[in-house]
Amino acid sequence: MTIAPDVLERHGLKPDEYQRIVDALKREPTLTELGIFSVMWSEHCSYKSSRVHLRTLPTTGPRVLQGPGENAGAVDIGDGLAAVFKIESHNHPSFIEPYQGAATGVGGIIRDIFTMGARPIALLNSLRFGSLDDPLVRRTFAGVVAGIAGYGNSIGIPTVGGEVGFDESYTGNPLVNVFCLGIANAADIIKGVASGAGNAVYYVGAKTGRDGIHGATMASAEFDDKSAEKRPAVQVGDPFMEKLLLEACLEVMKTDALIGIQDMGAAGLTCSTSEMGSRGGAGVEIDVSLVPQRESGMTPYEIMLSESQERMLMVVKRGREAEVEQIFEKWDLHAVRVGEVTTDGKLRVKNRGEVVAEIPNGALTDEAPVYRRPMVEPAYLKEVQQLSFGSLGKPAAPAEVFRRLLGSPTIASKRWVYRQYDHMVRTNTLVMPGMGAGVVRVKGTNRALAMSVDCNGRFVYLDPFVGAQLAVAEAARNVACAGGVPIGATNCLNFGNPERPEIMWQFAKAVEGMGAACRTLGIPITGGNVSLYNETDGRGVLPTPVLGVVGLIEEADTVVRRAFQAAGDVVIMLGDTRDELGGSEYLKVMHGLIRGVPPALDLGREAALHRVLIEGAATGIIRSAQDCSEGGFAVTLTECCIGTGLGADVELPGVASATPGLGDIATLFSESASRVIVSVAAGREADLLGLAAREGVSARRIGLVGGSGIRVAIDGRRVLDEPLNEAEQTWATAIERYFEPARAIA
Amino acid sequence: MKFAVVVFPGSNCDHDAHYAATHVLGQQAEYVWHKDTSLGNADAVILPGGFAHGDYLRTGAIARFSPVMTAVRKFADAGGPVLGICNGFQVLLEAGMLPGAMLRNRSVKFQCEHVLIKTEQTDTPFTLACRPGQVLRIPIAHGEGNYYAEPDVVARLDKNRQVVFRYTNADGVETEDANPNGSVSNIAGLCNERRNVVGLMPHPERACELALGSSDGRVLFDSVVRAVTQGAFAAAR
Numbered sequence: 009m010t011i012a013p014d015v016l017e018r019h020g021l022k023p024d025e026y027q028r029i030v031d032a033l034k035r036e037p038t039l040t041e042l043g044i045f046s047v048m049w050s051e052h053c054s055y056k057s058s059r060v061h062l063r064t065l066p067t068t069g070p071r072v073l074q075g076p077g078e079n080a081g082a083v084d085i086g087d088g089l090a091a092v093f094k095i096e097s098h099n100h101p102s103f104i105e106p107y108q109g110a111a112t113g114v115g116g117i118i119r120d121i122f123t124m125g126a127r128p129i130a131l132l133n134s135l136r137f138g139s140l141d142d143p144l145v146r147r148t149f150a151g152v153v154a155g156i157a158g159y160g161n162s163i164g165i166p167t168v169g170g171e172v173g174f175d176e177s178y179t180g181n182p183l184v185n186v187f188c189l190g191i192a193n194a195a196d197i198i199k200g201v202a203s204g205a206g207n208a209v210y211y212v213g214a215k216t217g218r219d220g221i222h223g224a225t226m227a228s229a230e231f232d233d234k235s236a237e238k239r240p241a242v243q244v245g246d247p248f249m250e251k252l253l254l255e256a257c258l259e260v261m262k263t264d265a266l267i268g269i270q271d272m273g274a275a276g277l278t279c280s281t282s283e284m285g286s287r288g289g290a291g292v293e294i295d296v297s298l299v300p301q302r303e304s305g306m307t308p309y310e311i312m313l314s315e316s317q318e319r320m321l322m323v324v325k326r327g328r329e330a331e332v333e334q335i336f337e338k339w340d341l342h343a344v345r346v347g348e349v350t351t352d353g354k355l356r357v358k359n360r361g362e363v364v365a366e367i368p369n370g371a372l373t374d375e376a377p378v379y380r381r382p383m384v385e386p387a388y389l390k391e392v393q394q395l396s397f398g399s400l401g402k403p404a405a406p407a408e409v410f411r412r413l414l415g416s417p418t419i420a421s422k423r424w425v426y427r428q429y430d431h432m433v434r435t436n437t438l439v440m441p442g443m444g445a446g447v448v449r450v451k452g453t454n455r456a457l458a459m460s461v462d463c464n465g466r467f468v469y470l471d472p473f474v475g476a477q478l479a480v481a482e483a484a485r486n487v488a489c490a491g492g493v494p495i496g497a498t499n500c501l502n503f504g505n506p507e508r509p510e511i512m513w514q515f516a517k518a519v520e521g522m523g524a525a526c527r528t529l530g531i532p533i534t535g536g537n538v539s540l541y542n543e544t545d546g547r548g549v550l551p552t553p554v555l556g557v558v559g560l561i562e563e564a565d566t567v568v569r570r571a572f573q574a575a576g577d578v579v580i581m582l583g584d585t586r587d588e589l590g591g592s593e594y595l596k597v598m599h600g601l602i603r604g605v606p607p608a609l610d611l612g613r614e615a616a617l618h619r620v621l622i623e624g625a626a627t628g629i630i631r632s633a634q635d636c637s638e639g640g641f642a643v644t645l646t647e648c649c650i651g652t653g654l655g656a657d658v659e660l661p662g663v664a665s666a667t668p669g670l671g672d673i674a675t676l677f678s679e680s681a682s683r684v685i686v687s688v689a690a691g692r693e694a695d696l697l698g699l700a701a702r703e704g705v706s707a708r709r710i711g712l713v714g715g716s717g718i719r720v721a722i723d724g725r726r727v728l729d730e731p732l733n734e735a736e737q738t739w740a741t742a743i744e745r746y747f748e749p750a751r752a753i754a
Numbered sequence: 755m756k757f758a759v760v761v762f763p764g765s766n767c768d769h770d771a772h773y774a775a776t777h778v779l780g781q782q783a784e785y786v787w788h789k790d791t792s793l794g795n796a797d798a799v800i801l802p803g804g805f806a807h808g809d810y811l812r813t814g815a816i817a818r819f820s821p822v823m824t825a826v827r828k829f830a831d832a833g834g835p836v837l838g839i840c841n842g843f844q845v846l847l848e849a850g851m852l853p854g855a856m857l858r859n860r861s862v863k864f865q866c867e868h869v870l871i872k873t874e875q876t877d878t879p880f881t882l883a884c885r886p887g888q889v890l891r892i893p894i895a896h897g898e899g900n901y902y903a904e905p906d907v908v909a910r911l912d913k914n915r916q917v918v919f920r921y922t923n924a925d926g927v928e929t930e931d932a933n934p935n936g937s938v939s940n941i942a943g944l945c946n947e948r949r950n951v952v953g954l955m956p957h958p959e960r961a962c963e964l965a966l967g968s969s970d971g972r973v974l975f976d977s978v979v980r981a982v983t984q985g986a987f988a989a990a991r
Binding site: 339435 | 763764767777805807863865957966967
């Protein structure tokens with residue numbers, strides 16, 4: 009059969025890619041085979057645009073048990089245990105159908121974790137939306153949060169932290185990145201491999217329907233118009249089914265009857281069969297007529313490409329089948345034998361015994377196309393890096409800026425969000441959401457894990473290299489503030505259309521920056537996800553390479569929290585504030601601008617700061633710690649006070665500003681990197697200053713915890729004196745007032 | 755003593771209840787699968803939180819038909835102490851072992867946060883170690899915890915002293931602000947007429963250790979240990 013050009017186009021395949029398919033098969037593909045190639049060679053599965061860049065990232069280290077290439081990465085956390093974690097995006101589906109898009113994103117990442125043999129114990133998410141003034145954005149935002157809650161709460165995995173940011177660039181393209189972490193016995197980590205000829209291949213979980221079949225592959229000779237209508241673009245999640253699948257799989261994994269297992273996520277059966285075979289150096293043969301189906305009349309093409317949720321593919325050791333089937337039976341799930349492992353290295357798909365596709369696994373996986381796409385420095389960069397305050401008029405009074413920033417949704421309390429997430433189930437949550445890094449204890453040990461996901465897209469937009477480094481620094485710093493030693497990371501790279509050379513340049517520079525920062529800070533990246541084509545009407549989102557960092561705390565009872573602990577404690581500023589308002593929340597909120605250059609970052613100094621924080625926590629010197637990010641010093645100081653009823657009275661040395669009259673603004677609201685506000689008991693001040701001096705980190709006593717106000721002086725002049733309860737009210741209600749106006753007024 | 759922690763498909767606080775009973779209290783506990791028909795030699799039964807059968811119908815509506823519920827009912831009828839937490843409370847309501855029903859929260863959203871509840875009855879197996887009127891800080895985590903019963907039922911509950919916990923402020927005063935979900939009469943927890951079956955929406959098993967933010971919930975477990983040890987509320991087998 010010959011494939012018409014329009015069919016190729018609808019499959020998203022270029023003519024030269026088609027030729028490669030013909031060369032690999034040494035014949036023309038069948039339509040089913042074409043569908044299989046199209047999804048495996050899609051950007052999503054093959055990473056064809058990003059792979060050459062991703063290869064430069066540091067992925068190894070003494071603690072790394074599993075790097076990229078498996079369902080998730082894994083690092084050694086001692087006591088024979090491994091932390092298994094990964095972050096993934098579900099951006100496009102979440103815009104089309106916010107609730108289900110976000111919910112199935114949560115379901116997908118959870119499956120990636122438990123397929124490794126790990127019990128998932130924590131979720132985080134990194135979300136971006138347009139402005140809440142836009143009713144469509146409010147609907148998307150509310151739907152995404154409800155979807156994350158609906159799935160995570162039901163399955164019983166706590167959402168312990170994350171970040172939410174708002175910028176107009178995300179209006180038509182929200183970002184929904186979900187991170188999951190689980191705990192496994194290091195020796196029992198299970199991989200997505202198929203091996204051992206004759207071993208049975210099992211299908212478990214939900215039935216296969218026509219949902220989620222790749223939009224690009226919709227029309228063909230085999231479909232009529234009606235079948236296209238039946239096919240929703242977004243899958244529907246069933247957290248109850250996944251809960252059963254989770255428990256059943258973990259129970260089966262305890263038996264050592266499995267060779268390998270893989271989630272059917274993107275590209276469903278196609279991806280799981282070919283990847284498992286490829287990793288195991290084996291072939292996989294299945295008969296699609298045996299696959300449990302939710303709808304009648306499904307073609308092999310549809311069954312192979314369906315992205316129905318809550319399904320897994322397992323390879324079971326010969327002779328252990330009954331044992332495995334019995335466990336799934338207990339959970340009222342059906343484990344169906346759909347095929348077996350072969351020796352020929354091919355993916356062979358049959359339909360009632362007749363071969364409908366036969367493709368070497370290698371052609372679908374390792375030998376998929378890899379592109380070094382053209383790159384060019386974006387023209388906008390030179391222009392937006394120019395920042396002249398002269399034209400912006402006289403700056404507003406510090407008190408006014410302070411109130412506006414506290415009420416900015418990006419800075420304000422996210423309680424409206426995390427109150428909808430069960431963040432306490434599994435009784436491990438030591439640090440609640442909204443308080444910096446999420447921290448969970450590891451039962452059966454004295455240890456705890458701190459986790460943070462971060463990225464400031466404005467900084468990346470203004471300088472992709474430095475911006476990505478700043479994302480790494482901030483995530484690691486958040487983890488270090490809690491007392492965690494950063495031991496591993498996972499990334500979720502959200503960018504626009506890679507076929508535009510400017511976007512590809514942003515991507516390449518950001519990956520370069522991320523790699524350089526991770527190398528210097530000694531944090532291996534053990535896996536992640538790339539999400540490209542985040543654009544609406546030809547305008548990309550702010551480039552947003554999110555980094556999730558995992559930190560190890562040796563003694564769970566030494567964990568450090570954000571909030572000040574007692575009146576009379578000494579407030580100490582670690583790091584230096586400079587005249588760095590480029591890309592700041594100040595510029596965005598007060599002037600509607602994203603301009604200038606991001607704050608400078610000295611990675612050596614950043615690493616030294618982390619050592620001070622980690623040792624200060626482990627030795628009990630530091631009583632609270634919070635890193636300075638969006639909103640700068642004044643906002644961070646307030647965050648340390650909120651929830652405690654304890655104010656603070658501090659004095660800072662002024663920052664010299666290049667712009668006359670802007671010194672106070674720069675001192676209070678600059679977003680200089682590598683800064684943390686900590687507090688120590690009155691008697692421990694010298695200990696901390698000594699520790700900082702040994703590490704070469706600048707540290708300065710700036711005042712005391714206490715009183716009922718946020719009081720800040722610069723060089724002896726009082727510049728801010730705000731009642732804490734009012735500041736707290738502004739900060740606490742900024743987001744919910746968009747949804748519950750009556751209550752905010754009352 | 756020994757706890758039985760019932761596991762329905764979709765239970766997700768079963769591990770937490772088990773952990774509180776064993777690691778925090780140092781007692782024994784065993785999981786009992788919902789298809790089992792025996793509770794073994796348990797001294798007390800916990801129906802844990804979660805989303806039994808996905809709660810796609812009404813919460814707890816399908817779980818009440820699980821085979822294990824026959825054994826739970828028999829255990830309760832014999833006087834044995836039964837505690838339903840969150841989804842477990844919802845199952846007890848659906849099973850008719852406690853009166854009333856749950857509506858969606860007034861906010862129409864899932865809510866997870868610490869709340870304050872006042873202990874109104876100290877003559878149940880799960881509150882006998884409480885001080886009368888003791889205010890406990892315990893988290894809730896539910897979307898359907900808005901307790902409702904007809905006025906005559908509420909009056910009967912009051913008359914029979916069956917309201918065990920109410921949402922209050924720190925001073926033990928029932929206020930509208932202290933009511934997180936719109937429950938009638940600020941009701942957070944109930945007991946049956948015999949007083950051996952208790953259900954509540956807040957999660958005491960999540961508040962058994964200070965490291966988690968509160969240890970106020972431990973008193974419910976200490977109470978039942980004491981009740982069983984003293985021979986009060988023992989199931990007549």
